[in-house]
Amino acid sequence: MLKAFSIIELVTAVSLIAAVLLQHRGTGLGGAFASEANAFRSKRGIEKFLYNSTITIAIVLCATVLAHLFLRLKLSA
Secondary structure: OHHHHHHHHHHHHHHHHHHHHOOOOOOOHHHHHOOHHHOOOOOOOHHHHHHHHHHHHHHHHHHHHHHHHHHHHHHHO
């Protein structure tokens, strides 16, 4: 069971890294100094899908890490 959690965590972590790296470039600190026209735009299409999937993958990763931790603590006690 612990091995399954480790594999799930590894796959989820790699997926999270990929989702973050695929996000649109230039939306970080450099975007604060850009023109005002780009300040208020909504996410559409694949950009919105990547944003939502990044949040979902991060939540799944946190849940599996916590479940793995609780299971490991329960087995050691």
